[in-house]
Amino acid sequence: MYSEQEYLELEREAEYKSEYYQGEIFAMAGASPNHNRIMANLSGEIYMALKGRSCQNFSSDMRLHIPQNGLYTYPDIIILCGKPEFSQNDKDTLINPSVIIEVLSKSTSAYDRGDKFRLYRSIPTLTDYILVDSLSISVEVFRKNEDGTWLLNSEINNINERITLTNINVQIELKDVYARTIGLN
Numbered sequence: 001m002y003s004e005q006e007y008l009e010l011e012r013e014a015e016y017k018s019e020y021y022q023g024e025i026f027a028m029a030g031a032s033p034n035h036n037r038i039m040a041n042l043s044g045e046i047y048m049a050l051k052g053r054s055c056q057n058f059s060s061d062m063r064l065h066i067p068q069n070g071l072y073t074y075p076d077i078i079i080l081c082g083k084p085e086f087s088q089n090d091k092d093t094l095i096n097p098s099v100i101i102e103v104l105s106k107s108t109s110a111y112d113r114g115d116k117f118r119l120y121r122s123i124p125t126l127t128d129y130i131l132v133d134s135l136s137i138s139v140e141v142f143r144k145n146e147d148g149t150w151l152l153n154s155e156i157n158n159i160n161e162r163i164t165l166t167n168i169n170v171q172i173e174l175k176d177v178y179a180r181t182i183g184l185n
Helices: 004-013 033-050 109-113 115-120
Strands: 018-021 024-027 055-058 064-066 071-073 077-081 099-104 128-133 139-144 150-156 162-165 170-173
Touching: 004 018, 004 071, 033 055, 033 077, 033 099, 033 170, 099 109, 109 115, 109 128, 128 162, 139 162, 150 162
Parallel strands: 099 128
Antiparallel strands: 018 024, 018 071, 055 077, 064 071, 077 099, 128 139, 139 150, 162 170
16 A cells, blocks of 8 residues: 555656556556557647637646545546646646546556546546547547536547537547547548
8 A cells, every 4th residue: 555645756756657546556558559649639639729728738648636536647638728736745746627538448448437437527627528439439528517417428439520529619520530540440
């Protein structure tokens, strides 16, 4: 069992990223070529959509802490609207994301859909959670309603459709998300 402080000290010196939850440290696996391509495509599209606005995106190197449940993790993409707020324990760790995007793989899909989403729902500022499959053309957009209930807002399986993030006024074409991926049509 590790304390949060021990985890943060180890993480500063580590050659790889790890998650931390309830005293345990979990090494994060490497990603497939499609996962990396989708991440790069999404980051570029989101950057262009947010350019000149008050929102900004961060890649998987931005650590996120959820004080409400103690999770430290590295989402694939974070979109932050407004002023960044950082953890009291570590000034490099964000605590107020507006949107989180996870790119699913065979090894992470169940966790990202289940326990991780349950933990993410504790974040007061989070309004949208997007799951992008790296094994098939499939995107799920979950949105928090005004009463705090999370619902599946849209499920997109057609390459000619787009992801719509109403809360931050962004639309991203699926053909751009999946551009140059291998074996996905």
